[in-house]
Amino acid sequence: MRYWLTKTEPTTxxxxxxxxxxxxxxxxxxVRNYQARNFLRExxxxxxxxxYHSNADPKAVVGIAEVVREAYPDPTQFDRxxxxxxxxxxxxxxxxxxxxxxxxxxxxxPVTLEQMKLSKELRGMPLLQRGNRLSVLPVSExxxxxxxxxxxxxx
DNA sequence: GCCAACGTTGGC
DNA sequence: GCCAACGTTGGC
Numbered sequence: 001m002r003y004w005l006t007k008t009e010p011t012t013x014x015x016x017x018x019x020x021x022x023x024x025x026x027x028x029x030x031v032r033n034y035q036a037r038n039f040l041r042e043x044x045x046x047x048x049x050x051x052y053h054s055n056a057d058p059k060a061v062v063g064i065a066e067v068v069r070e071a072y073p074d075p076t077q078f079d080r081x082x083x084x085x086x087x088x089x090x091x092x093x094x095x096x097x098x099x100x101x102x103x104x105x106x107x108x109x110p111v112t113l114e115q116m117k118l119s120k121e122l123r124g125m126p127l128l129q130r131g132n133r134l135s136v137l138p139v140s141e142x143x144x145x146x147x148x149x150x151x152x153x154x155x
Numbered sequence: 156g157c158c159a160a161c162g163t164t165g166g167c
Numbered sequence: 168g169c170c171a172a173c174g175t176t177g178g179c
Contacts, residue, residue, distance in 0.1 A: 131171070
C-alpha cells in the first residue's frame with residue numbers, strides 16, 4: 001500500500017464537502033497535469049490519501065481519505081461546458097484520469113504548512129520543495145504517519 | 156529541437 | 168495583488 005497527498009482549494013471542494021458527499025466519496029476529477037495524472041494511475045484501492053487545502057487560511061493537511069476506485073477516464077474532459085474540457089482528448093484514447101476517494105477521518109487539528117516546514121521529519125517532502133505545483137504527490141510511509149500523529153495530537 | 160510567450164499554481 | 172516557478176504551446 002502506498003501513501004499520497006492531494007491538494008484541493010477549499011473554496012472549490014473542501015474536506016468537509018467530502019465528508020458530506022454521498023458515501024463520503026467523490027471522483028477526484030479535473031487533474032490536468034501529466035505527472036499528477038501518472039500518479040493517479042499508480043494509485044491502488046486502499047491507498048491512503050492526505051487531503052491538503054491549498055490557497056487557504058491556514059494552508060494545511062486537514063483529513064485522511066482512501067482510494068476506493070482505481071483510475072478511470074475523467075468524464076469532465078469530454079464535457080464542452082466543463083472548465084476542464086479538453087478538445088484534444090477522445091473517448092477512444094482518454095488523456096485524463098481520476099480516482100474515487102472516500103473520507104476516512106478528519107484530523108482533530110489541521111497540520112499547517114508552517115508546522116510541516118518546521119518538522120525535521122518532513123524536510124524532504126515534495127510538498128515543501130519550492131516551486132512545487134503538483135496536485136497529486138506521493139508521500140512516504142514515515143511522512144504519512146508523522147503528519148497523522150501531528151494532526152491527532154496537535155503537536 | 157530550441158526557446159519565447161503565455162497560462163496556471165500557489166505561497167506570500 | 169504580486170510574482171516566482173514551472174508546464175505548455177507554437178513559431179522557426
